[in-house]
Amino acid sequence: MNSPVVQQEIYLTEARLSSPPAESLIKYYDLPVLEHEKRHFHEFNLVDLAHTVMLAEQGIISRNVARTILKGLVELRDSDPQTFPTDPLKGSFLLQVESYLSARMGEDIAGQMHTGRSRIDQGTTVRRLYERNRLLDVLQQLNNFRDALVAQAERHSRAIMPGYTHMQQAQPWVFGHYLLSVSARLNDDFARLVEVYARVNLNPLGAVGLAGTSWPLDRDRTTELLGFGGVLENSKLGREGYYSAELAAALSILMATLNDLSTDLHLWSATEFGFVESGDAYCGTSSIFPQKKNPAGLEAIKKAAGGSVTWLAAALATFRAEGTGDQTMRDLPFIDESLETTEGMLILFTGIIETLIVHEDRMREALNGSWCTASNLADVIVRNTGLSFRKVHHIVARLVRICLSEEIAPTNITLADLNRAAQQTVGQDVEIDETSLREALDPEVFVRTRVSTGSVSPGEVDRMLETARTQLSTDRKWLLSERARLREAGAKLDAAVDSVMAG
Template sequence: MNYSQTPLRLAIRIALLPLALSISLGNAQAAEKKEVHDYFYYLGEMNKASTVMVIENNIVPKDLGKKIVSAVEQVIKDGDKPGAERPADYLDYEPLILKLAGPDGSRMHSGRSRQDILSTTRRLMQRERALNLLASMNQSRAAFLDLAQNHIDTIVPAYTNGVQAQPTTYAHYLLGFTSVFDRDTTRLQQAYARLNLSPLGSAALGTSSFPVDRKRLSDLLGFDAPVENSYDATQLAALDTGMELTGVCSSAAQTIGLMVQDMHIQYHQPYPWILIQEGHLTGTSSIMPQKRNPYVLNRLRLQASDIVGGAVTFEFEGHNVSPGMPDYKRDQVEKTLDQTTQAFDLLTDMLGNLIIDKNRALQEVDADYSTTTELADTLQRESDVPFRVGHHFASDLVSYGRQNKIKPADIPFDQVRVIYRKALQAFNLQGGQFPLTEARFRETLTAQNMVSASKGLGGPQRAEVERMLGAEKLRLKADQEWLNQQRQKLAQARIQLDSTFYALGH
């Protein structure tokens, strides 16, 4: 049954459009909704848009247009049946329309080619996946911020060159990662603006003699505008837009990999300060009963490697290939976008299952000498000792403590005075007594003191962390609103396309 035979059914459908729009917009705002459609679906959407355009521009008479509307609708319905074939190639798809509408059904294809159809399909599929990725990135960033909120004062060790460097807070550490993912989000939003342009109506590469309204096709499919140059639209743009999208994915995957590696280092220790809750993200050994393997870290690391590999694969597919070849028009970009979305979903799951042992983290900091930078700073700031002299003294203090297997808090104060005098002599300086009291010296070497003493922009001190946390929340909210707006726009375009298409069949 088709709409041209059932005016009542059409009237009911159009009357319900405002409700359908409301439902669709509500769904568009649900971050967890991540639809992924196939080639067949988007061939159907393009056929709807093309049918509308050729009828509106008198390329196809209205009476014949009704017949084409009916055929396009029926092919979509048949393909949606369980187990039905869903052709991805237009040369396999068109015979289904001709079977219902006869040879005149091919007039819907006026001014089109498989070249612009494929280029448009790529963009439609990548557009959908880019928004899905942004939704997963937003969810992950929210999880980072929730975790940071709970660990503003949790002191943890930070590392450079693979060894403990300075203490920071876990919130400060997490906000560092959200800063990177903020940039990746911005990059993807900017890439989306260049992606969301329509090649449809460009034909093979030079348009056609039919009065094809490319702007109308663009609007019907929810694009922001057409790709202006038709040669670019069908033969060139798929490469650079794909490079941009996979590049963002690769960047994000590299950062995920950094965090995974950092966490894995802790898992090398007998008593890590960070653990993953036992359950679906961990596993046991088939022979060693003590093992609690952090499988999620393995999965994330491998996923990140696959994403980087996928980006490189796409780059090589397009490298040294003449325009018009299919190498860079395949589905590698979609695969990489999907993998990155899955990686962020897994990362979000992991963040919700972390166990942070604050006392153990502080013990690890206190067991080493990562606060001695602040000792040198304090000597300069409070006692006018040149930084390099204070640094030399602090370094000698570390050497003494490590040689004697003494923690910073346990170094005898009389030995501190001896080491300080020797440091002065190394710079041919005379004098003196070590300028700090023992109480001040001990306080200076505590991680809590070093963190709270930080005054620089973006440092780990509570005031700065709280400021950055608030700013990150505002940025996340803005990005969530941006995503909702894009999804709402596409939902409105889909409903408008259906409304116009089915009305033409009446």
């Protein structure tokens, strides 16, 4: 490696600005930006390696210069990011790396690495790489969560419970069927994030500042070496960040799915319900109430989901001035936190679901004395009598009203009670036998007799379980394939670096 050229370092801003940055600008702008960029240390290094290899292959810089730069970048790659020295007066992380290399090989060599690129396209390439990789981590955890959910659905595929609308008992339900409804939403969340991934995983490197460059860059080569799915073609779009808004929206929708499930489980774990119970490892206790076991994990997920509601709005608000070309409008630092939060909540929720205690006996017990089979009684009467559903709805509604006022349980209803309601509403008796009346109000019979696609019947629940497993298997294969493709791209980059360094 060449001996460093001893000279006083000139900061980038000194050539154009007549005064150093204000302390407040350093504290509230330069330092936060630098700290954020340091999180992308690995991605900055990958972009520098790929760009330098391409410059050498295209003959834009000499092989000797490229070898020297690459040796410094490989040394940096193998170092501890926490020990990398930074000085906010030097500017962004790109300039920090240039300063690091200049101290080792001289600015005349290190400065050539920046040929044919801008801080704009380099920065957006780094961010897309980071967000792409973190999004794959989110998708991995999402699959783990779906797996835990489907396993619980299978274990409780026959667990009958009350189903609710308006927080009132509506019809008999099955807990496994409920969990599969959440799994179906998560299928959509996975598909949505994969669609976003395709737009995140485009290469802006080579778009330069705005209008492209006169240097003969090979953008397809850096796309290959960095594992991007394609080139972000229009040079003006190299700096835009609207893909981040779409990513924020998809993550927010996923968090909404987690919120709905955690809210239901939180409610059903209340003493008054007692349907489910979080494992002790995911609960807390009270400092004053000795008897309490608080579902702290579920509460943490609901709290995180509350903040996620603002992610898309914050992104669009940040981009409101995008058309002016404002540099500060391109980056969304909170996207990193959004990805981290979503992944963390998926990890937490997976543990909660895997250890969830389900009280099937309590669920069945809640159906005792329930009128949630009333809609089925109406269907049976329509089928047996030919009366319109609306007329029969009136009859059954009056029957419920009579029985509630006279404290008659559903299991004790007689044909006389039914006909009393019929006479009061439609002025005629209902022709139905006692057996049909009893079975119509039986929750077990209700579940067995559902025939529509997607219903709570055992056969449909089993079919949807198989569908969920098949979809999860397909999505796992996609993720494995994509990670393998990126590893292959990484191997190509290593081989290209070795080739240039070997001369």
